[in-house]
Amino acid sequence: MKHITIVVPAGKGTLSTVTCIASTFEVFATANSYWKQREGKELFRIESAGALEQTEVYDGVFTLKPQVNISAIGKTNLIIIPPVAYTDQKFKQENNLLVDWIIQQYRKGAQVASLCSGAFMLASSGLLNGKNCSTHWANAGALKAMFPEVNVQADHLITDEDGIYTNGGAYSFLNLLIYLVEKYYNRQTAIYCSKMCQIELDRNSQSPFTIFTGQKLHGDEMVKAAQAYIESRLDEKVSFEHLSSRFSVGRRNFDRRFIKATGNTPGEYAQRVKIESAKKSLETTRKTVNEVMYEVGYSDVKAFREVFRKLTGMSPLEYRARYNKEASLQAV
Structure with a gap:
């Protein structure tokens, strides 16, 4: 059985962190259930993992507890990075172990997907250098400024390059999940998940939702x-x-x-x-x-x-x- 790891970042999380983790479990559980009905077994084991015992979210309104510590996972097939509070100054320091683990797993053959501002964690690993990357259109300027070696594509809903996937913002992460279901399972399973979870199929741009505010995060x-x-x-x-x-x-x-x-x-x-x-x-x-x-x-x-x-x-x-x-x- 293949393995999906949904990472639970350390430090302050956001409401989107909770939403994306829960929805990722639900979409892949739906895909697993459909696959089992047709093939007699589930395709993936889905597990959350982190470097700490728990993460507080939204001033303690929610607490996220990873099922396992990353040290217990020797090899995984797909890593999902949820949105992160990238503006928190302590974030990078608190997540050094998690980022190092992601790099090691990628080198072992794992594929990695970031949802919305999870792109900041993925970019901090260096794995996005020279590659295309999407994130929420409102975060694109900050991502470019912080990681100039990353090719930020603010109009793209999904990027797919060398086993690394990124997506746009907010609830468009659901479209990346359906995309991954089709990639890892098949088209029919993706259609089923799309219908059961009522997620639009084959959406590929966040351009209709973009509000252009001008790129002013520079010193010229x-x-x-x-x-x-x-x-x-x-x-x-x-x-x-x-x-x-x-x-x-x-x-x-x-x-x-x-x-x-x-x-x-x-x-x-x-x-x-x-x-x-x-x-x-x-x-x-x-x-x-x-x-x-x-x-x-x-x-x-x-x-x-x-x-x-x-x-x-x-x-x-x-x-x-x-x-x-x-x-x-x-x-x-």
């Missing part, structure tokens, strides 16, 4: 000023040649600094702030798509729709239908 004051300039001129087509000259910086150097600080080219950044403004209008007003388009500086409907779909995964009309029921029947 020139770039911050450029960002403010772009954000204040949503209805204009900003000339980046002109903008770089305002700061007495050559265009190539301007682009280089902007990309280093934000992860986007100036053009990409302008697109994202324009589309974020358009999303808010589509959510809260009865304006037509054309009116919204003109407000954010686009005059070509086709170009606007292409950029909107690229950044949200859906058309402007589809977006409005999902988030603004009152306006969804209006003509474009």
Whole structure:
């Protein structure tokens, strides 16, 4: 029988830590039950493990007690890392033993999956260096700043690379669990779990849920000023040649600094702030798509729709239908 280890981090946990651990048990128990009915035996033994006897969560409202200590597990097949309180200064020190154990198990052939902010623990192991990684879109900037060698993909719901899996944020961890069920069991078992647990199947992007707040977690004051300039001129087509000259910086150097600080080219950044403004209008007003388009500086409907779909995964009309029921029947 194969083995799944759900790790229980040391230190302060979050409510999401409890939710993800409990839900992981439930989804894989459902998969095991279905597999046993068809194959006569369970495929996995599911076990929680940690380096301490217990972890307090949410100021002691919950207490998590691992079933076993990690020292008792010589080999496992799949490690699940739940969300962690990565802002806690003591977190890394308190979890050194657990992180070292994860590295050792990966080297022995185990695969590793992180849920939401569990990516911070996984990144601290170095196993994500040079690899793609997803996390909650709201945590992406902090993850990039703390672990610059990790290729953070904030729009991805799931990444799968060299036996390492990561997912986006909040309850999208359920989609990664279904993905893992299909990978380790089969498609039919994943469909069954999807129906029993009522989890959407084959969802692969968190883009529709992203709120772009601008990447400001950097220390380049020139770039911050450029960002403010772009954000204040949503209805204009900003000339980046002109903008770089305002700061007495050559265009190539301007682009280089902007990309280093934000992860986007100036053009990409302008697109994202324009589309974020358009999303808010589509959510809260009865304006037509054309009116919204003109407000954010686009005059070509086709170009606007292409950029909107690229950044949200859906058309402007589809977006409005999902988030603004009152306006969804209006003509474009």
